Amino acid sequence: MSYEIAPAICPPRRVLMGPGPSDISPRVLSAMAAPTVGHLDPYFLKIMDELQEMLRQVFRTRNQLTLAISGTGSDGMEACVFNLIEPGDKMLVCVNGVFGGRMAEVGRRAGAEVVTIEKPFGEIFTASEVESALKEHQPKLIGIVHAETSTGALQPLEEIAKLAHDHNALILADMVTSLGGLPVEVDEWGIDAVYSGTQKCLSCPPGLAPVTFSPRAVEVMDQRKEPVRSWYVDLSLIRNYWGGSRAYHHTAPINMNYGLHEALRIVLQEGLEARFARHQKNHEALKAGLAAIGIDYAVAEENSLPMLNAVKIPEGVDDKAVRAQLLNQFGIEIGAGLGPMAGKTWRIGLMGEASREANVLSFLAALEQCLAKQGHTLTAGASIAAANKVYAG
Amino acid sequence: MSYEIAPAICPPRRVLMGPGPSDISPRVLSAMAAPTVGHLDPYFLKIMDELQEMLRQVFRTRNQLTLAISGTGSDGMEACVFNLIEPGDKMLVCVNGVFGGRMAEVGRRAGAEVVTIEKPFGEIFTASEVESALKEHQPKLIGIVHAETSTGALQPLEEIAKLAHDHNALILADMVTSLGGLPVEVDEWGIDAVYSGTQKCLSCPPGLAPVTFSPRAVEVMDQRKEPVRSWYVDLSLIRNYWGGSRAYHHTAPINMNYGLHEALRIVLQEGLEARFARHQKNHEALKAGLAAIGIDYAVAEENSLPMLNAVKIPEGVDDKAVRAQLLNQFGIEIGAGLGPMAGKTWRIGLMGEASREANVLSFLAALEQCLAKQGHTLTAGASIAAANKVYAG
Numbered sequence: 189m190s191y192e193i194a195p196a197i198c199p200p201r202r203v204l205m206g207p208g209p210s211d212i213s214p215r216v217l218s219a220m221a222a223p224t225v226g227h228l229d230p231y232f233l234k235i236m237d238e239l240q241e242m243l244r245q246v247f248r249t250r251n252q253l254t255l256a257i258s259g260t261g262s263d264g265m266e267a268c269v270f271n272l273i274e275p276g277d278k279m280l281v282c283v284n285g286v287f288g289g290r291m292a293e294v295g296r297r298a299g300a301e302v303v304t305i306e307k308p309f310g311e312i313f314t315a316s317e318v319e320s321a322l323k324e325h326q327p328k329l330i331g332i333v334h335a336e337t338s339t340g341a342l343q344p345l346e347e348i349a350k351l352a353h354d355h356n357a358l359i360l361a362d363m364v365t366s367l368g369g370l371p372v373e374v375d376e377w378g379i380d381a382v383y384s385g386t387q388k389c390l391s392c393p394p395g396l397a398p399v400t401f402s403p404r405a406v407e408v409m410d411q412r413k414e415p416v417r418s419w420y421v422d423l424s425l426i427r428n429y430w431g432g433s434r435a436y437h438h439t440a441p442i443n444m445n446y447g448l449h450e451a452l453r454i455v456l457q458e459g460l461e462a463r464f465a466r467h468q469k470n471h472e473a474l475k476a477g478l479a480a481i482g483i484d485y486a487v488a489e490e491n492s493l494p495m496l497n498a499v500k501i502p503e504g505v506d507d508k509a510v511r512a513q514l515l516n517q518f519g520i521e522i523g524a525g526l527g528p529m530a531g532k533t534w535r536i537g538l539m540g541e542a543s544r545e546a547n548v549l550s551f552l553a554a555l556e557q558c559l560a561k562q563g564h565t566l567t568a569g570a571s572i573a574a575a576n577k578v579y580a581g
Numbered sequence: 582m583s584y585e586i587a588p589a590i591c592p593p594r595r596v597l598m599g600p601g602p603s604d605i606s607p608r609v610l611s612a613m614a615a616p617t618v619g620h621l622d623p624y625f626l627k628i629m630d631e632l633q634e635m636l637r638q639v640f641r642t643r644n645q646l647t648l649a650i651s652g653t654g655s656d657g658m659e660a661c662v663f664n665l666i667e668p669g670d671k672m673l674v675c676v677n678g679v680f681g682g683r684m685a686e687v688g689r690r691a692g693a694e695v696v697t698i699e700k701p702f703g704e705i706f707t708a709s710e711v712e713s714a715l716k717e718h719q720p721k722l723i724g725i726v727h728a729e730t731s732t733g734a735l736q737p738l739e740e741i742a743k744l745a746h747d748h749n750a751l752i753l754a755d756m757v758t759s760l761g762g763l764p765v766e767v768d769e770w771g772i773d774a775v776y777s778g779t780q781k782c783l784s785c786p787p788g789l790a791p792v793t794f795s796p797r798a799v800e801v802m803d804q805r806k807e808p809v810r811s812w813y814v815d816l817s818l819i820r821n822y823w824g825g826s827r828a829y830h831h832t833a834p835i836n837m838n839y840g841l842h843e844a845l846r847i848v849l850q851e852g853l854e855a856r857f858a859r860h861q862k863n864h865e866a867l868k869a870g871l872a873a874i875g876i877d878y879a880v881a882e883e884n885s886l887p888m889l890n891a892v893k894i895p896e897g898v899d900d901k902a903v904r905a906q907l908l909n910q911f912g913i914e915i916g917a918g919l920g921p922m923a924g925k926t927w928r929i930g931l932m933g934e935a936s937r938e939a940n941v942l943s944f945l946a947a948l949e950q951c952l953a954k955q956g957h958t959l960t961a962g963a964s965i966a967a968a969n970k971v972y973a974g
Contacts, residue, residue, distance in 0.1 A: 189852065189853065189854060191638055191849040191850075191852070192634060192635075192638065192849075193635070193846055193849045193850060194628075194631035194634070194635060194842065194845075194846060196612070196843065196846065197612045197615050197628070197839045197842055197843060198615070199615050199616050199617075199618045199624055199839075200618070200622075200624055201616065202616065202618050202619070202622065204617065204618070204619060206619055208832060209617050209618075209619060209620065209832065209835060211617075212616070212617045217613075217614040217615075217616070217617075217836075218614060219589070219590045220610075220613050220614055220836060221610040221611060221613055221614035222590050222591070222592050222610075223592050223594065223595065223605070223610070224592075224597065224602050224604075224605045224610075224780075224786045225592045225593065225595050225597070225602075225914075226595070226597060226599055226602060226914045227602065227787070229593075229595065229908075229914065230908075231592055231593055235587075235590070238587035241585060241587070242585075242586070242587060245584055245585065258652060258653055258656070258788070259651060259652045259656065259813060260651055260831045260832050260833075260834060261831070261832065262812070262813050262830075262831040262832075263651070263652065263656075263813045263831070266811060266812060266813045290812070293812055294812050296808075297808060297809070297810055297811065297812050385832065387617075387832055393617045393834065393835055393836040393837075394620070394832040394833065394834050394835060395651070395788060395834030395836070395837050415689075415690060416690070417690055417810055417811070418659060418690065418810070418811050419655070419659060419683070419686055419687045419690050420652060420655050420656045420659045436919070437655075438653045438654070438655040438656070439601060439602065439653050439654065439655075439778065439780055439787040440653075440787065441653060441786065441787050441788030441837070442602060442786055442787060443610075443613060443786040443788070443837075443840075444786075444788050444834070444837065446590045446592075447836075449587065449590055450589065450590060452587075453586055453587060453589065456584040456585075456586045457584075457586060459582065459584070460582065461582060515622075515623075521618075521619045521622065526829070
């Protein structure tokens with residue numbers, strides 16, 4: 189018998205400046221290649237404890253129930269919604285992008301009676317808009333996206349969390365893109381449930397979903413009448429593996445957890461404040477550089493995410509041709525627009541390890557070349573000059 | 582602000598002879614540490630195509646819908662059940678171990694009307710027992726475990742698959758532990774849906790679940806009236822990312838897929854027949870060695886899995902003390918019993934990379950020392966002599 193065997197893995201060199209995955213530190217890749225141990229090995233149980241403790245620091249929470257779900261960020265979304273919702277529960281979802289829409293869909297699959305409030309892609313919700321909806325619908329759970337990866341918009345949460353509690357609702361926040369890149373204050377803001385991903389500002393490959401749940405959320409889970417619809421993300425079982433009796437649930441992705449462990453070490457070694465400042469500075473330099481060659485943001489300046497820059501593709505410029513040239517000639521990946529923004533925007537990520545001065549400058553230089561090829565009028569070098577001015581200031 | 586930062590990953594040296602994860606080839610660990618690329622990068626799309634093609638060879642199928650779910654084996658189980666079952670559907674599950682029980686539970690969570698037939702742990706089902714149940718219940722789907730990791734029993738499937746089709750049922754098989762270690766003939770046997778895991782005989786770290794679906798199963802999915810209960814494992818969406826329009830669904834765990842890619846290359850380079858023969862030979866040597874020091878199997882000889890040896894703990898021997906000594910003194914991990922077999926059996930894995938002559942011999946030598954310490958009567962060196970005789974034969 190003969191087989192068709194593919195050639196060995198040998199990825200091209202890329203700079204990951206899309207919506208995630210972001211660039212990964214060699215330290216994280218190296219940790220992932222450490223020898224696998226068993227999922228009940230005392231060594232791995234210690235790693236799990238350390239992961240929980242480091243995740244609490246990054247989430248800025250004391251929540252006991254803080255761990256990494258064994259799937260990607262979307263599985264973390266499902267874990268949060270499925271564990272908090274029972275069929276017939278009312279769930280309010282704020283939809284201003286793809287991921288709010290996804291949360292509503294997951295709510296429906298969990299059997300919730302989902303009501304949505306909607307805003308055009310790129311806009312955010314005011315506290316009073318959310319308050320009206322809370323008053324009208326009296327939901328058990330409100331779901332909202334902190335950093336909309338599809339639009340680049342940042343949604344303030346503190347006031348909305350207070351309103352949710354005033355109306356006896358739990359609040360669930362999508363922090364996939366914000367965690368590790370801009371301030372996240374789970375306890376201070378009073379967020380009851382959060383899911384994130386590893387492949388954005390934590391700069392670990394995709395594959396795990398950090399989650400955290402407030403004591404209030406845990407109480408709601410403990411009072412469930414029906415089992416969680418998914419066995420795989422049933423936290424009443426998973427939490428006995430991450431703590432308590434250490435009862436086997438599923439075989440944890442050992443090496444992915446090694447990678448997240450090293451990624452969190454890097455985040456905490458840098459320090460959250462320094463990390464947030466770095467993301468902010470590189471965002472400002474990129475923004476100045478883009479402005480200098482006539483590229484506008486797709487979201488209002490005050491709502492723009494530092495780690496994900498959604499910008500308008502200039503009139504007459506071919507979306508796909510530019511992204512292909514960036515990838516093939518320079519090895520730079522940026523993201524296409526999603527949903528109604530497809531073909532109209534680019535999403536330029538400056539997440540985690542990718543948020544570097546060198547990346548901002550080489551991207552701007554490469555983009556100038558691509559835009560010139562497309563006949564877009566610009567002053568050569570203007571973007572670099574503007575970005576360097578920000579760095580110098 | 583100061584942080585509590587855990588020390589870097591530095592796992593102890595282990596020989597993984599439990600129920601999985603198994604030992605991982607340095608080639609696979611090294612592939613996992615290759616630089617991450619984007620989930621829509623042309624290079625990664627090529628890797629996905631190659632993965633599908635290599636998985637088809639290992640599953641021995643031409644099924645178009647063959648891919649790796651972005652979660653562990655249990656998530657693969659959920660993917661299969663959730664996509665084939667709609668609320669109210671009748672599902673028959675054959676339960677003779679923990680994983681049959683889990684499949685029944687997942688069926689209930691999917692909204693199925695689950696009926697089970699049961700056998701004591703370690704026994705298997707005859708075709709006529711299954712036929713009676715098919716006649717009586719007329720299920721839409723029958724679920725059965727090919728290789729019960731909890732008991733070490735091998736369930737023949739070919740005749741049962743024919744019976745399932747005779748009764749207009751689809752057949753779903755758990756091949757988590759068998760794939761890559763003993764003959765699996767998805768097409769020839771007529772299995773409609775299969776899930777497996779990466780961390781058993783494929784010797785890749787845990788984190789992905791290879792699945793395959795027959796055209797019949799796909800037709801059933803296409804005719805669903807309700808959406809799949811889990812968005813994360815909804816194959817109507819996932820298959821557009823693994824093929825077709827390459828539409829974004831979730832961010833694939835890139836580096837885990839690199840690892841599986843290299844693991845499958847290793848499997849196919851060895852060749853399936855050679856691999857099965859190796860697993861069988863090492864099993865026979867282990868069995869002979871254990872017999873020589875008075876250790877019996879917990880399952881009948883003709884049903885015993887080559888890659889997972891469930892054996893009875895001798896009278897008066899302390900289960901935990903022996904496993905701890907094996908781990909701490911020799912770095913050898915074996916598995917405890919699960920469910921009703923807890924405390925009564927050990928599960929000795931010889932899976933993938935761990936199925937090696939050197940492992941069999943060093944394990945037997947170490948076990949002799951542990952048993953002697955426990956006061957178990959044995960002729961020193963007898964296990965090694967017996968195992969070597971098998972290798973010499």
